Amino acid sequence: MTTSAAALPAIAPSVKAESFATRYGALCALLLLATAVRLPLAFWPNIVHVDELYQYLEPAWRLLGHQGVVTWEWRDGIRSWFLPTLFAGPVALGDWLAPGGWGAFVVPRLVVGLASLSIVVTAWHFGERISRSHAVVAAFAAAVWFELVYYAPHTLSEPLATAVILPAAYLLTGELARHRLFIAGALLALACVWRFQYVPACAVFALTACWRDLRNAIALVAGGCVVLVLSGAIDLAHGSAPFAWLVQNVQQNLLHDRASEFGDAPAAAYVLQASILWSGATLLMLLAVWRGWRHAPLLIVAAVVNVAFHSMIVHKEYRFIFLSIALLIIAAALGSADWVQMMRGQNPWRSLAVVCGGWLLLSLGLSGATLIMRDNWMRGIGVAQLMAELEADPEFCGLALYGINYPFVPGRGQLAARRPIYSFYRDDPLAKGRLPAVVQTHQAGFNRIIGPASLASELPADFSPRSCAMMSDDKPACVFARRGACDALASPFGTNDVLVRLNY
Structure with a gap:
């Protein structure tokens, strides 16, 4: 059952009657919480994978005229210069503030940590379509969930692409005005340039919007073309044909199976690893996701499509499905917010605190409950x-x-x-x-x-x-x-x- 504004008047008052401070005060507080959790981790020098340095920060470092490591991906031209070009500014600023490498490493991590706050904001707005309690629970879960927090400061394409896909998903599942379609198209194109393996998941949202009215595709494609032209211009500026890196990437990893040299895993690997990381909370999470289906079915569909697509690729790393984790956490949070209404016999604020407290306790417990996560926090x-x-x-x-x-x-x-x-x-x-x-x-x-x-x-x-x-x-x-x-x-x-x- 969907929580209504009438069911929880203290938590979800009429939007027309409330001030900006009343409406967004809780969101601002949750953003401060998310910031306080994420930004200190930018100074914690663990790494998810060497790619966060050698595929993004090192190329940005070289763009600034320094010597650096050149891996096979850059020698073979299978990487886009888009992200390294964006990172060049934070790397230069960091090196100016704290010469010697420390600043050049930390400032880009602070930037991507701030970018991850878009997940919290989007979760809030998905929940606000239902009730204020759903908004609070969804944003709180996105702010504190251990997987989202862990990946937030890492300079990788997956968290950055997710940070722009989620706002696009919100725009494409609401009222489809032209400007919303244009912005969503630009955001999806940006995500696909940064992480082209997310194209199938992005297609779920784009096709659904166009299915309602084929004319929606005009504004959607127009927004995407702006980003694609920009990406092609960046390729040209670096002496490469536009999107030649994409062709080379497909040739190397699909035709020549280059990625499998770095390890392979069975098709069920992602499901198995997620069940390990969620441990004893897996059943509860699945129940919350099932409950969230009534509120955000497209989020779950896109998450499943993304996992299915990556499961067909032999080389697997958990970070590859970060988008799916974020989508499922928001869907689960929306489902769990229904439990606030089920406890409506109690004080509504107390019920809300119980559900949010459950998310916090689960996150804290699971962040160090498994050997995988303990190793992750100390890696590097x-x-x-x-x-x-x-x-x-x-x-x-x-x-x-x-x-x-x-x-x-x-x-x-x-x-x-x-x-x-x-x-x-x-x-x-x-x-x-x-x-x-x-x-x-x-x-x-x-x-x-x-x-x-x-x-x-x-x-x-x-x-x-x-x-x-x-x-x-x-x-x-x-x-x-x-x-x-x-x-x-x-x-x-x-x-x-x-x-x-x-x-x-």
């Missing part, structure tokens, strides 16, 4: 700790990465170092089988090494361990140091040279 912290030590080391003049999981620093280290970084990687054909000897030969170029503590015996004798930290593979790595300066000699073990040989 160890290497950030070691790189912070190097930043403060006045004698540091060159770094070698020895035998770690990646031939580059999986965190903010590359932006922070601004000194030569060399990679000695076991799979490198130039060093395979003789890694200790190669490091010994090239040690004049660096006076610091980051490598696993277990491999200390393979390092040159004049390197001694300093501090150590746990890496993402739950193995300790240490900074090893020698005295003396560095000779800036040409070396085939520069990070980009190694990446070319490994086709990384």
Whole structure:
């Protein structure tokens, strides 16, 4: 049963009779809550995936005239310059405010954290179509749910695309005026340029709007074309044919199956991982989603379509279905708000507090209940700790990465170092089988090494361990140091040279 304004007069008064402060005071309070939860996490140097640095911040760093890591995606031209171009401003501002890499890493994270607030605002407006209590519960859930909070500050295409898809979904499921259609078309096109794998989910909202009246497609397409022209212009500005990156991406990942080299998973992997993360609350969440179907069926349909599409792709990462998580959380929140009305015999404010408190307790409990989430919160912290030590080391003049999981620093280290970084990687054909000897030969170029503590015996004798930290593979790595300066000699073990040989 839908909660009506008459059922909860204290919570959902007549919109005509209330002031702006009365109507949006609760929303402003929830936005402050969401901001207080998200923005501090921009300073917490964990990472979801190395892509957030090497596909977005590193290219932005290079646009500003600095040297940086170039991964295979950029060498093969399968990435759009749209997001790195947008990130160039925050990266430059951050580097100006706090030189040395820290600011260039944090300020973009603050920006995307603020962008994620659109999810909270949209959840409020979806709920307001039903009642004030639905608006409060939906926005509160979007503000505190652990998955939405965890991904909020990370510079990845999935959270950013979701932040613009949700407002478009709201516009396309209400009154379809021309200006709303135009704005929605622009937002959907923007999301599809940033994360083209979200096209099927976006199509659910676009086709539904056009199904009502085919003339709606004119304004919708017009808005989309504005963004597509802008995206093509950015491609041209960077010396590439418009959308050539999209063609190359499809060729590499669908025709040549390149993505599967980085791991594959069964079709049910996303459903399984979601059930693990939601743990004992899975049944309750499904019940809330089922209840939310009457309020926002299109959100659930789009979420299912998005999961189904990504399930057909062999390489799977949970962040790929972030859009589906956000859609389902809003639908579940709208469904759970019905329970406020079911408790209408109690004080309505108390009932609302009970439902919101349930969302908060579930979120807090699940954010650390599973090993996956505990690992997620700490991923990249160890290497950030070691790189912070190097930043403060006045004698540091060159770094070698020895035998770690990646031939580059999986965190903010590359932006922070601004000194030569060399990679000695076991799979490198130039060093395979003789890694200790190669490091010994090239040690004049660096006076610091980051490598696993277990491999200390393979390092040159004049390197001694300093501090150590746990890496993402739950193995300790240490900074090893020698005295003396560095000779800036040409070396085939520069990070980009190694990446070319490994086709990384």
